[in-house]
Amino acid sequence: MEENEDFQVPFNAENAGGCVCPTCPVQIRSECVKQKIKLESSETDPAKLYCSAGVSLCGDLDFSQSCICGTCPVWQKYSLVSKSPSLYFCRHGKAKQI
Numbered sequence: 001m002e003e004n005e006d007f008q009v010p011f012n013a014e015n016a017g018g019c020v021c022p023t024c025p026v027q028i029r030s031e032c033v034k035q036k037i038k039l040e041s042s043e044t045d046p047a048k049l050y051c052s053a054g055v056s057l058c059g060d061l062d063f064s065q066s067c068i069c070g071t072c073p074v075w076q077k078y079s080l081v082s083k084s085p086s087l088y089f090c091r092h093g094k095a096k097q098i
Contacts (some may be wrong), residue, residue, distance in 0.1 A: 007097040009078050018073035019048045019085035025065035032058035046076060050089035051080055063091055 009015065018038065027033045036058070050056060051074060058092040069075045069087045078095065085092035 007083065007095070009049065009074065009080075009095055011049055011052040015052065015074050015077075016046075016048050018027065020068055020072045021050055021090065023049045024068050024090075025042050026063060026067050026088070027056070027058065027061050029058045029062060030058050050093075051075065051083075051095040054088040054094045055087075055092070057092075058090075060072070061090060063088070 014093065018061075021027065022033070024038055030063060033047045033056075047056070047058075051069075067088050069080065069089065075081070080086055080095050082098065083095040086097045089095060
């Protein structure tokens, strides 16, 4: 994948299908996330693809838990380890070029 300053993880069906955010220990017990997953049409905070969409609007995430971004196919496909932030996108926002 070519690096450029306009880097962005595409918010699309393919990436959403590989996203592990809904199974992440940080948000798995969140009532807010559970409701958003049920609605699935929420465009403001889809409970998925925080590396593309940005910080979660849910206030009940448990950041004392370990995130699982490193196991995510989207994280691997876009080499997010070399972006900023590289983890906890639901807390820190979209992945950006360093």
